[in-house]
Amino acid sequence: xxDDRQFTNRCACGWEISGSEDEVVDATIEHGRRIxxxxxxxxxxxxxxxxxxxxxxxxxxxxx
Amino acid sequence: xxxxxxxxSTGPGAVDCGYDGAVSxxxxxxxxxxxxxxxxxVVWLDGDQLQLTGPDGPQPWILQLxxxxxxxxxxxxxxxxxxxxxxxxxxxxxxxxxDAVILSFVVVIDRELVGDMASLPIGRAELAxxxxxxxxxxxxxxxxxxxxxxxxxxxxxxxxxxxxxxPAGWQPILADYVPEPFRNLG
Numbered sequence: 001x002x003d004d005r006q007f008t009n010r011c012a013c014g015w016e017i018s019g020s021e022d023e024v025v026d027a028t029i030e031h032g033r034r035i036x037x038x039x040x041x042x043x044x045x046x047x048x049x050x051x052x053x054x055x056x057x058x059x060x061x062x063x064x
Numbered sequence: 065x066x067x068x069x070x071x072x073s074t075g076p077g078a079v080d081c082g083y084d085g086a087v088s089x090x091x092x093x094x095x096x097x098x099x100x101x102x103x104x105x106v107v108w109l110d111g112d113q114l115q116l117t118g119p120d121g122p123q124p125w126i127l128q129l130x131x132x133x134x135x136x137x138x139x140x141x142x143x144x145x146x147x148x149x150x151x152x153x154x155x156x157x158x159x160x161x162x163d164a165v166i167l168s169f170v171v172v173i174d175r176e177l178v179g180d181m182a183s184l185p186i187g188r189a190e191l192a193x194x195x196x197x198x199x200x201x202x203x204x205x206x207x208x209x210x211x212x213x214x215x216x217x218x219x220x221x222x223x224x225x226x227x228x229x230x231p232a233g234w235q236p237i238l239a240d241y242v243p244e245p246f247r248n249l250g
Binding site: 012013014015034035036037038039 | 133
């Protein structure tokens with residue numbers, strides 16, 4: 001089941017990649033190294049892909 | 065720099081909301097986070113109009129700078145690898161932003177390197193002026209670019225290497241900019 005999951009990763013610069021976890025991780029590491037001089041590890045990218053969603057505090061305040 | 069989209073809503077317990085399954089939730093957030101970062105403005109001359117471009121289009125191009133890396137060498141290397149050989153690479157200002165020290169660079173490239181990178185004409189802008197003992201309260205990107213080109217105008221008159229390297233057509237364009245040395249913008 002997990003092998004079928006699709007992931008998407010976006011860069012603040014506008015670059016975006018979708019695919020399997022391996023595809024997204026590899027492309028993210030390559031994009032970071034080539035375009036932004038970043039040396040991200042596989043674990044760092046995987047952790048970001050599985051991180052909980054960002055909570056919009058402003059939206060929550062309005063809703064609350 | 066990267067904002068992770070996480071797994072699509074196709075697994076157990078996922079709710080089919082009818083959206084594109086490839087993007088399932090708010091990005092978690094990933095960004096260039098080094099304490100010193102480079103902000104690159106790639107500039108080229110289109111006739112008598114300066115244009116801003118880069119691999120991300122005309123927006124500032126952010127680079128991570130390691131603690132043992134020389135900022136100019138990093139900018140030159142990355143621009144060379146991604147865009148092609150630059151004509152000039154110059155740091156033009158610094159400021160505090162993004163929880164880091166941001167070094168702004170103006171990079172001059174030949175128009176032949178622009179290819180399909182999106183460009184935007186550079187307009188004039190007011191500078192972000194410091195107070196007597198404090199940084200400006202807000203600094204717009206246009207102000208950073210304006211100062212960068214004023215710095216380049218200063219170099220074009222003061223630095224014989226810059227004067228020699230600038231392609232024909234640049235000097236009269238830069239003559240419209242008030243020359244300014246490198247400085248702290250905030």
